Amino acid sequence: MRISVTEACNLHCIYCRPEREDSLGDASGRRRSGWHRPDASELLTSEELEEIVGAAAALGIRKLKITGGEPLVRPDCADLIGRLRRIPGIEQVTLTTNGVLLSEFLPALREAGLDAVNLSLDTRNRRRYAAITGADALPAVLKGMEEALCSGLPVKINAVLQQDPRGDNEADWSELAALAKDLPLDVRFIEMMPIGSGAGFLTVSNVELLRKLRRCYPNLRPDGRKHGNGPAVYYRIPGFLGSIGFISAMSGRFCAGCNRIRLTASGVLKPCLCFGGTVDLKAILRTAHPKPRYILRQVIADSIREKPREHCFETPEQMSECAGMSTIGG
Numbered sequence: 001m002r003i004s005v006t007e008a009c010n011l012h013c014i015y016c017r018p019e020r021e022d023s024l025g026d027a028s029g030r031r032r033s034g035w036h037r038p039d040a041s042e043l044l045t046s047e048e049l050e051e052i053v054g055a056a057a058a059l060g061i062r063k064l065k066i067t068g069g070e071p072l073v074r075p076d077c078a079d080l081i082g083r084l085r086r087i088p089g090i091e092q093v094t095l096t097t098n099g100v101l102l103s104e105f106l107p108a109l110r111e112a113g114l115d116a117v118n119l120s121l122d123t124r125n126r127r128r129y130a131a132i133t134g135a136d137a138l139p140a141v142l143k144g145m146e147e148a149l150c151s152g153l154p155v156k157i158n159a160v161l162q163q164d165p166r167g168d169n170e171a172d173w174s175e176l177a178a179l180a181k182d183l184p185l186d187v188r189f190i191e192m193m194p195i196g197s198g199a200g201f202l203t204v205s206n207v208e209l210l211r212k213l214r215r216c217y218p219n220l221r222p223d224g225r226k227h228g229n230g231p232a233v234y235y236r237i238p239g240f241l242g243s244i245g246f247i248s249a250m251s252g253r254f255c256a257g258c259n260r261i262r263l264t265a266s267g268v269l270k271p272c273l274c275f276g277g278t279v280d281l282k283a284i285l286r287t288a289h290p291k292p293r294y295i296l297r298q299v300i301a302d303s304i305r306e307k308p309r310e311h312c313f314e315t316p317e318q319m320s321e322c323a324g325m326s327t328i329g330g
């Protein structure tokens, strides 16, 4: 279960959440477009999240990924991770972060029992990093990455490539892949999906990327080892400490094996990225039902059973989700 703990983010990636809060309101106070910061009361509290995860664990959900927005901008993120990690039945809690605040929160996250971290990093070039994210934060991210590795936390790098004049990082794949040469981490390339602002960007196909990687490293071999629970396909390069992974939502259909379910920060359950969620768990928790955990279990189970057969990224007119990744919980 992927759990978004906030919609707020300290970066403004051009393909994810380019809008800045202070540029959204017009003189009448109305929002012109895009994202608005939800009131705190719209977001699930830690206690509500514990209640939902308790119900999910009773159904057999064992692994949680904490996401956002940027989860580390939620002040109680580390504490929350500790609380969820202690729920009976939960075997693994991992975090996906842009890494800007990772160094600061690492001790608290380790103390809380965090099992692993995914770090979003689209380029190792400081100028392009700033162009893509709107912040000169690459040194802070690399510091967080190194400290996480030194602390013994398993690290995966997630990179989204794009060929767009606004932040063209297509050629950065080789420098990103090279991270796995000297460091014991996995570098994964994620195809851009037509979600939110991402719909305005061209996907760099992982099929093409794999071809380029093969040309560069003819000894590249499929990695037989199991790396996680997700749809990534991994390869090894002799002499590399880490592996290279591909998450190909566009060129490779992995829907049949998708075991993900998402919970948005405002409490909506989403069985597929393409379709707007209709199950409002917050409403169930806040209507003082006599047996909330029982009802939660039922609606979560129903939602999983009704998970759509496959996404419809190729026919966007069928998509009922119009929010961006930072609102859905990427």
Ligand code: SAM
Pocket: 009, 015, 016, 067, 068, 069, 070, 071, 096, 097, 098, 099, 118, 119, 120, 121, 158, 159, 160, 190, 191, 192, 193, 194, 195, 196, 197, 198, 199, 325, 326, 329, 330
């Ligand atoms: N802030 C956290 C982070 O950076 O990992 C968690 C949220 S962020 C939305 C999660 C991931 O979604 C990032 O790696 C980002 O690059 C990716 N992402 C955002 N929009 C996307 C899109 N349209 N297609 C594919 N990945 C996308």
